[in-house]
Amino acid sequence: MPVLEAVGLKKSYAVATGRLVVLEGLDFSVEPGEMVAVVGASGVGKTTLLNLLGLMDQSEEGEIFLDNESIGKFSPHKQAETRNRKFGFIFQFHHLLADFTAGENAAFPLLMRGEPKASALAAAARYLERLGLSKKADEPVYNLSGGEAQRVAVARALAGDPRVVFADEPTGNLDVATAGELHGLFSELKREGQTFVVATHNPGLARRADRVLELKDRKLVLV
Secondary structure: OEEEEEEOOOOOEEEEEEEEEEEEEEEEEEOOEEEEEEEEEOOHHHHHHHHHHHOOOOOOEEEEEOOEEEEOOOOOHHHHHHHHHHHEEEEEOOOOOOOOHHHHHHHHHHOOOOOOOOHHHHHHHHHHHHOOOOHHOOEEHHHHHHHHHHHHHHHHHHHOOOEEEEEEOOOOOOHHHHHHHHHHHHHHHHOOEEEEEEEEEOOOHHHHEEEEEEOOOOEEEOO
């Protein structure tokens, strides 16, 4: 059974000439422990799709199921709770909180759900160590390099033990060596059972996926 499934999604935006339909009749599913890469031209709607699946935005039609439960029509409060407890997010730009340390940033989803600070920081520290950042946990984020900051963002996405991690061009702002390290980590975590949905232009990352889907003509097709 898919861990996450979408049926008949539609999304459009208002433009000067009326409505621009980005996604229509779109179906999607990902199995537990699977990595699915979504590829396609810039502007085709990859980020829009991840935002819909991750409840960051609302579809006009269709439904989304997590562990066979319909979640697309949850109340705003319950959607926010689902995002926090069930999903992890990695963006092209790390979006770290400047006044927090690396450890506090990585622990932030756990702190937001009310976990004690000590246990939240301990959970975050385990992923910071895997990412080679154990010595940076107490560093202000403004002291981190771009690659280090993005690895903190990865730790933040993983620390809450999410059912699904959404990664939107997660290595698009990194040098080749750092990107390759993160690609390897994604593969390792996938083998351990973590589920990923990744939007990417990077062919190296796409090759590590179990399936590659191209978004074109408002729908997904298997590559």
